[in-house]
Amino acid sequence: MKRQFSKAVVLGGVLACFAAGAMADDEDVIKYRRNVMKAYAAHMAAAGAIVQGKVKGSPAGHAKALEATTKDIAGMFPAGSDFGETNAMDAVWSKRAGFEKRAKDTEAKAAAFAKAADGAEAAAKFKDLSESCKACHKDYRKEQK
Template sequence: MSMRIAVLAALLVPLAATVVVAQTDPIAQRKAVMKEIGEQTKAAGAIVKGEAPYDAAKAAAIFKTYSEGADKFGALFPAGSDKGDTKAAPAIWSDRAGFDAALAKFKAAVAANIDKVGTADGFKTAMAAVGPECRACHQSYQQR
């Protein structure tokens, strides 16, 4: 039995270390947040285009992801996290006030429209308000 425990521990320790590194790595964290937001935006686009049926629960989940992601996102750009495998533009650090303002506009658009997503038309209206704020931030603060 102790051999099984030793083998299990040997397998779990590297996994636990990976989780800790991801939790302390701001680049990995912001990539994870953006991946989740991107996946939700793809689903939203399909709904808006009529490629997927409108679903009130899915629409609410999309906006919940936007809201939670936006709340986390600003803190994931500490000094020194501009180096490494990142598409974050240098302007995030050289124009931090502009970046923070762009993020605040996104948060405000999400907050102002989150109550509209309960209907298909409301969801389309909400996405029309939030989408431009996403694009504006990406155009200024993401390297292509």
């Protein structure tokens, strides 16, 4: 009896360590994706000022950065990263197919914006991308806390 009890205590301790480890990882994942999203917003704001003619410059670098960092948006939302300091709705996980579709759409729009670069299409492709970001937020992001 005594032996069995101590085994249970050891097992419990091991499981608790795993749980603590998993939580720390999830917090890092949440922080990471929120930083990436902020980077998207900064590049969009910078590129927007250029394509709208408010400042001189080329949107190409911003578009390339967006293309390079939007390769796997859904991958930044793994199972288990739904608790803590996050504004992601449960739908990110419970309506996964729709979420992944939105992510793919943004990935394609970012690539199209990068392809347009400094060309005549840049403003239109920028707008397409901006609308694609918003479409996902409408269905999958809570009001900002």
